[in-house]
């Protein structure tokens with residue numbers, strides 16, 4: 026039974042940053058990840074990380090952009106913390122070895138990003154997330170007081186008799202053994218849930234495991250309806266073309282060759298907030314001004330070639346390898362696609378959830394700094410700031426505390442659940458078919474434009490699939506790298522996430538940020554300037570509300 | 586197209602499946618399966634998959650998992666050559682499954698033949714296409730002290746460093762630790778202790794980083810390790826297979842140039858002598874005088890002139906079987922040891938040397954930016970042309 030002061034589940038940027046911060050206080054730390062840490066999805070972040078580091082810039086400006094970007098649903102205390110601490114965090118990472126882009130004078134250099142009033146995005150070519158993740162992993166290799174459980178899959182959280190978080194049940198993927206880990210504090214840093222949708226920019230591992238586990242353990246989920254559709258994804262496979270492309274000056278064109286953003290955001294044009302640009306594109310497509318394959322075009326050829334090769338290399342490769350297009354010489358077809366979940370496990374500014382001893386940070390958490398719409402390059406920042414804060418707080422909280430004792434039944438229950446999946450004979454559909462149906466219904470009915478009727482339809486499908494997955498069988502009957510049985514567990518996690526997303530979307534009867542209800546097309550501050558919280562409660566989640574924290578910015582109309 | 590193909594101006598073979606885009610086509614994947622729990626050895630199984638020609642081999646494998654047998658083991662996540670999970674060998678060549686187009690793989694396999702997919706080489710197989718990266722790849726990464734070791738306390742703000750130096754190390758930073766080069770490396774096959782292409786590229790990420798304070802120690806360590814930077818045989822395999830254009834062999838050459846040029850580290854592996862002999866010979870003859878390579882490497886001059894350093898004699902004797910094999914096979918003739926023709930335009934070679942030596946600092950290629958073979962952009966190409974000479 027492995028024991029730690031702090032147990033971090035997830036080793037993307039949030040998890041690694043939390044582990045490092047906790048270890049630096051002297052706590053014993055375990056980090057669990059279902060894939061090798063550098064395979065975590067944070068490595069896909071191309072564009073960069075925001076910080077008001079330039080003396081000409083100010084954290085207030087960054088904070089205001091974030092508040093406005095969130096469509097006023099972000100909690101302003103949390104946003105202030107994030108933006109104020111951003112410059113030091115970026116410097117810290119620079120000192121640890123991140124090879125940030127430099128200006129001619131050798132100082133940190135920036136690029137422009139959407140929804141921002143200053144160029145404050147720091148970057149490493151277009152591999153920012155990868156560079157940050159690998160540098161943090163270098164530090165984990167250096168700090169041997171952090172124990173890494175690489176390729177271990179957490180299946181459930183465990184509580185003690187008082188209801189306090191006490192550990193987690195985890196399967197060693199290499200040999201199939203199941204262990205109960207105990208810890209004084211558990212930090213969930215399990216990332217997003219994009220795989221619920223098909224297509225998505227998210228990797229195959231982004232299945233919302235931590236969000237579902239926290240929900241099952243009684244923690245409320247907040248603003249789950251807020252799902253970001255990114256304006257520039259490849260049709261079909263959903264791979265992302267970074268916002269950095271528009272940051273470098275690329276244009277969006279409809280099939281008539283018109284730079285249509287003029288009609289939607291005359292000032293910011295392509296660099297308006299993501300929800301705004303995605304809706305503009307979808308409107309063009311729906312009204313027949315898109316290409317026959319349901320796309321519009323992104324024209325990067327207007328960016329100087331040398332600049333493209335220097336800082337957008339990754340998408341040159343993506344265009345070439347995955348769409349057969351040389352983006353330096355021709356426009357590429359793109360459409361809005363699932364990308365990010367703003368909602369998640371409700372936490373305070375130190376990462377604490379409503380369940381004592383349970384923390385969450387990164388994309389699985391909802392602090393909330395992103396509110397209804399996340400600005401580009403604010404997520405990496407979120408993972409690092411709140412990863413660090415959770416790590417520090419969890420370590421301090423555990424100091425002097427006795428090791429808790431999990432109530433005991435969890436390990437046996439999980440073992441039995443896994444065994445029953447493995448030993449079951451096939452009847453009914455394959456896992457892949459259930460997943461495909463979920464992905465399709467979510468993309469068709471719970472995406473850029475939503476309405477009550479189609480949301481209700483989606484909820485029905487999700488509820489049906491939740492039943493179906495309870496009896497699903499798998500092909501792999503082994504113990505070593507049984508990815509099939511893990512797939513079954515992930516699908517259950519995803520369906521819980523899907524249910525909460527749809528529930529939140531039905532509940533929120535207004536249009537704000539990423540949620541656009543064609544039946545309630547206006548933002549309604551009088552009734553809906555509040556968070557929607559969902560708590561597990563038998564068959565359907567219980568709904569409650571909490572206030573949005575305001576400090577210095579009153580809601581205004583949002584134009585770009 | 587691999588970098589090597591680009592350098593050599595080789596054109597890609599035409600893709601199979603000439604049907605229109607986005608239309609599903611039939612392919613057969615022949616996958617090497619291994620179940621460690623069965624007590625049986627590995628076996629082959631063929632899977633028919635129906636996917637569009639521009640989709641990847643990984644999509645093909647996922648198709649087989651989704652439709653036929655979900656127990657096929659393969660690590661994968663991003664589907665976009667970013668996470669580094671899906672290294673395999675396709676038709677014998679190490680590659681990422683997710684950025685190998687299935688129609689290209691079919692073309693390489695030949696019409697009507699199955700596409701052969703096996704686990705990576707040089708690492709133990711755990712199950713099906715999953716290998717033990719920890720036992721080999723990550724152990725080697727750990728070997729090169731893979732974290733920044735700056736001198737003293739960090740500055741209040743950022744370290745001020747030349748913009749180019751950051752771009753320069755970003756090429757090795759672009760490594761996704763997929764292990765594909767490790768799988769392909771010939772030296773590793775012969776000497777499993779070799780630190781290997783990925784770890785040496787990682788080492789350059791620190792050696793080339795002006796913020797690191799242990800440059801000389803790092804170089805000395807890797808020069809003196811008999812399995813270190815001089816254990817590479819310049820076979821180009823790692824450059825050819827690397828999906829991220831990290832060009833590990835180039836990074837190894839830069840380590841060597843740093844070690845010999847900047848720090849004059851005379852290692853016991855005699856890499857310094859070897860490198861110097863190489864450069865001197867090209868300056869004199871324009872081509873490699875293979876028969877003179879061994880003696881010159883081990884002494885500071887030609888064996889014939891009797892200038893071999895005493896310390897190197899032992900190693901030279903150890904290397905004699907190679908020389909004798911060379912003589913026997915006719916690759917090295919006694920005459921060739923004594924006479925080596927000069928290139929007709931040897932004067933031009935000398936000029937290139939002069940031009941390079943007159944530069945204040947050594948010029949390094951940055952393939953990372955020059956990832957393109959068109960020459961329309963001054964800024965980016967300038968750097969490339971320079972190295973073309975070095």
Ligand SMILES: Cc1cc2nc3c(=O)[nH]c(=O)nc-3n(C[C@H](O)[C@H](O)[C@H](O)COP(=O)(O)OP(=O)(O)OC[C@H]3O[C@@H](n4cnc5c(N)ncnc54)[C@H](O)[C@@H]3O)c2cc1C
Pocket residue numbers: 034035036037038039040057058059060062065066067068069070071072073074153154177178179180214215216217226227228230231234235265364365386387388389401402403404405406408
């Ligand atoms: C294509 C793309 C580009 C992006 N670009 C940007 C950008 O430019 N700027 C920006 O700010 N943001 C960007 N984002 C968003 C940002 O990358 C992510 O939100 C962020 O990296 C999430 O980090 P994380 O640490 O929360 O989770 P992740 O990095 O996803 O890590 C999750 C971790 O949890 C582990 N895990 C999950 N479930 C389990 C389980 N059951 N058991 C054990 N371990 C588990 C995984 O193994 C992994 O280690 C981008 C996102 C995408 C998809």
Ligand code: SF4
Pocket residue numbers: 766769770771772773781782816817818819820821822823824833834837
């Ligand atoms: S060039 Fe050197 S490092 Fe690269 S594969 Fe060949 S022997 Fe290995």
Ligand code: SF4
Pocket residue numbers: 759760761762763764765766767782783786826827828829830831832833
């Ligand atoms: S150098 Fe290239 S092939 Fe080798 S591990 Fe890195 S990315 Fe993979």
Ligand code: FES
Pocket residue numbers: 643660661662663664665666667668669670671672681682683684
């Ligand atoms: S799946 Fe990530 S590199 Fe291939």
